[in-house]
Amino acid sequence: MKRYKVIVADDHDLFREGIKTLLKKMNNIVVEGEAKKGSQVVELYKKASPDVVIMDISMPGLNGIEATKEILKYDSTAKIIILSMHDDEEYIGRCLDAGVKGYVIKSESGMELRHTIELVLQGKSYFSHYAQDVVLNRLKNFRTQKNTSVDHPHITKREYQILSLIAQGLTSNAIAEKLFISIRTVETHRTNIMRKLGVKNVVELINKASDLKLV
Structure with a gap:
């Protein structure tokens, strides 16, 4: 039976130990290494050449999304699964854009994570139930945008919510x-909104959002 090498990256020792315990129950998995920082997992990947990386988003230094991008620059075939507390559409979308193969909240x-690992090892991508909704919504929005004006960039539901509160002066x-x-x-959301709308400050943001009838 082939055994697959896995790296676990999370800055919380207790949670990392829990993941390692779960992985030990999978007979075809070997934990090749672990990391607490994004920079560490990038270096460890280069040394160990694992089959899969299981990584949190919130880590000191490079976060999980940035570390994913660095790893994929080094190896475009890398299989990375994000395991995060973030169930926000913006985070999931950014991970999807970065090139991760799986996302589990x-x-x-634990069965959901095991299922994700098994599918990713088969060369497939898998996003957990909530994350699947985000992926489908992004696909639907992308198709809609292709048939509408390019002056209306995709703004997520959370971004709309925050944009509205910014416009109220909060x-x-x-x-x-x-x-x-x-x-x-x-x-982070405000920075992403400003980037999408092509503005440099809050005044320009509110004016542009008003022009686009976003607020």
């Missing part, structure tokens, strides 16, 4: 408290 079952701190998310997440 940490609140889901600060990042106030938005974070209202939506029960971190200030850093709010800032």
Whole structure:
């Protein structure tokens, strides 16, 4: 029986140990190494050439999305599965754009992760139930955009929500408290919205959003 090498990357020791325990129950899996930082998993990948990387998004230094991009620059065939607490459409979409082969939310079952690993090892891609909805929505929006004006870039539901609150004059701190998310997440969304709309500051953002009838 062929045995597959896996790297586990997560900055929480306890969670990493739990994943390793789960993987030990899979007879064809060998944990080749583990990392706490994005930069570490990139270097470890180059040394170990694993069959699969299981990686969190939120890690010190390079985050999981950035580390994914670095690994795929080195090896375009790399199989990377994101295992994250983030169930937000923006994060899942960014991981999809980065080139990951799978996405599982940490609140889901160990069986879901095992199923994802098995499919990815077969050369397939698999996104857990919630993530599948995001993928399908992005596909639907992409098809819609092809038939509409290019002046209306795709804005996610969460981005619409944050954009509306920005237009109401709320600060990042106030938005974070209202939506029960971190200030850093709010800032990330705002940066992504500004990039998509091609503006450089909040005043331009509100004006452009108004012109496009987004708010």
